[in-house]
Amino acid sequence: MLRSFYSGVSGLKVNQAKLDVIGNNIANVGTTSFKSSRVRFKDMISQNVTESASPGTSLGGMNAKQVGLGVQISGIDTLVGQGTMQPTARDLDVAIDGEGYFVVAKGATTATASLVAGKLTGGSAGTEISYTRDGALIKDNLGNLVTSDGARVMGYALAGNVQSAAPQNASTSALVPLSIPDKITDLNGKVQNVTSFTIAKDGVISAVLADGSVSEVGQIAMATFSNPEGLKKTGDNLYQSTSNSGTAQVRSGIVNDEDKSSGYGDMLQKVLEMSNVDLSEQFTDMIIAERAFQASGKSITTGDEILQDLIGLKR
Structure with a gap:
């Protein structure tokens, strides 16, 4: 032959x-x-x-x-490689200008992701942790910040602190699902409506109250990998870590109102990253x-x- x-x-x-x-x-x-x-x-x-x-x-x-x-x-x-950035007029559109990924979770409403020395070691029971760069986020009827497919966006918990108050440090032990409430109780015990919100470059979500004061309600987490090409595509614009991608290294949260981390990139509100x-x-x-x-x-x-x-x- x-x-x-x-x-x-x-x-x-x-x-x-x-x-x-x-x-x-x-x-x-x-x-x-x-x-x-x-x-x-x-x-x-x-x-x-x-x-x-x-x-x-x-x-x-x-x-x-x-x-x-x-x-x-x-x-x-x-x-x-990063795709082109496309401006939008939507407050919940967020793009990552850099090498980072959003951390999202599916599972119980009380889902948490454990951190040890900045590394993501896993989620709570019944929680499936994934990663994405798709920042077309949604706020559901309970105020939860989720992806288009309902996966909860994970980040650092920050008690609602009005700007004039002493800023709180972000948790260093766990990530939790984030939400943007419709009402916040200010330092004087008065319940105020949230009129708008902004997402800063470091991922801090700031809610603007009816009297013009600002309250930080959470910080979106960002993760990087030593070998991002080793991530496994699972559909729905999601990735999962593998033995060759390395463990997710999560960006540190704000400490005394200052972000101590670098090298992860910036979050850009009202912008979406397109296909590369x-x-x-x-x-x-x-x-x-x-x-x-x-x-x-x-x-x-x-x-x-x-x-x-x-x-x-x-x-």
Whole structure:
């Protein structure tokens, strides 16, 4: 049997996988904060026709003669580069300008995520912790801050402190679900309506009360990973940590009204991060993969024609 048959089949398989990845990238060109992927190939084992030989007294050295047996997928990488920032007019749209991720949880309403020396060690019983860069947030009818699919946004608890009061430090032991209440009791014991709110670059949510005073009601957490390309996509714009992504390192909360952390990026209110898919690059890769697929198929049909000619020689 001709070796070109097997090489051609392997070429069909890997280029089909590449077209699958390209198709997924193109389909998600409008997906908020989507990270595109790429496929890398590597050659398969080669068969030695003759071994190499070292120089001798009568002949010089000779290289080995090898026939390649095809191609295989070397890796499918997630490209975590930041997408373009698109301004919006919505208060609950938040983008991360940097390498950080939002921490979100599904499970009990009392869900918590434990922190040890800034590292996220897990969630409370029945809680599933995930990460996302999709900042199109929603406030439900109870005031909870959630994603479009209802996952609770996690952060640091800050008791409602009016600006003139002494600021409270963020908790260092756990993250909790955040909420933006409709009413807040001020320092004088008066219940006031929340008229608006802002989200600062450090993630602190400040509610503006009816009398113009400001109360900090929480701080959105931000996590980073030593290897973000190792995160596992789970759908719904969510990621989960893996053994190769490393443990989530959570940005420290405000301490005496000052953010002590750095290197995570800034949160931008009324902005959304768009997909990082480059359509011109994807179409170019698609043309190359399509031609490679056709060429691999042609090598199979050419091998078949050669076999037919060999059979014809017997007649």
